[in-house]
Amino acid sequence: MSKLNRVNVIETKTLSNDWYILNKTTFDYLRNDGSWQRQSRETYDRGNGATILLYSLSTQSVILIKQFRYPTFVNGNEDGMLIETPAGLLEQKSPEDAIREEVAEETGFAIEQPVKVLEAYMSPGSVTEKLHFFIASYESTARVSCGGGNVEEGEDIEVFELSIAEALEQIDSGLIKDAKTIMLLQYAALRLFN
Known part of the structure; x- marks a missing residue:
């Protein structure tokens, strides 16, 4: 049937x-x-979206962002700040085009060839969104602006670099709580930094 x-x-x-x-x-x-x-x-x-982990094998590091997320604030995240991978909605664009725009806006890094690694429904009991997961290597020379997000959309994003070891420790300690970020960091630990 x-x-x-x-x-x-x-x-x-x-x-x-x-x-x-x-x-x-x-x-x-x-x-x-x-x-x-x-x-x-x-x-x-809310439409479908895309997220990306920027990584450097030579420095054993990743680029992450931190921003205020009101839903987490009302559900016990004390200051509402969440450490994440850059992400955004597709808004009628291809996942590749959307994530290139989003990562530039949020982090200031220009990337050419994002590599898609998986798709996932993040909350299938109530949210229709399917998220496209990407990775891309970065070099410090690829940073063309300071990033920080779109002020008109209420974004106030901090961009930072940390080692993959530190990022994995932050998952263990509970500092990193965002599902998409945890998934991409664990993917990187298994497939990229081994």
């Missing part, structure tokens, strides 16, 4: 169309035992 035949949408209501789109959908789902079950889910649609 086609997977498309397992879902019969009954009704979709838009609950919010402000920052992004929040829909509530009622649907019938064909269970594995052959019975139909009525379900209702809210989905938050």
Whole structure:
């Protein structure tokens, strides 16, 4: 049986169309035992995105950013600051073009050939976003501006370099809590810096 035949949408209501789109959908789902079950889910649609880890094998280092994230602040992250890999929404661009623009805006580094390493749904229970994960090597000469993000979008980004060993220690200590960043740092530890 086609997977498309397992879902019969009954009704979709838009609950919010402000920052992004929040829909509530009622649907019938064909269970594995052959019975139909009525379900209702809210989905938050913010579009797909991309993230990247800049790394240097010669210096055994990575470039990360730090910025204020209000949702983490209201959920116990004391100052709301989060250490992350650069990331952004695709906004009708290819993942490669979007991440090149985003990394330049946030870090000041110009990159030519980002290498895609994986795709992942980050919160599939409620968020529709699929994230494209990239890596790219960097040299200090590739930094064409100071970065810092887009002020009009409320970004106030700190850019910093640290060793891969320090970054992995910061995961262990709980200083780095961002899922996409943890995934890319662990990928780097397994595939790049071994």
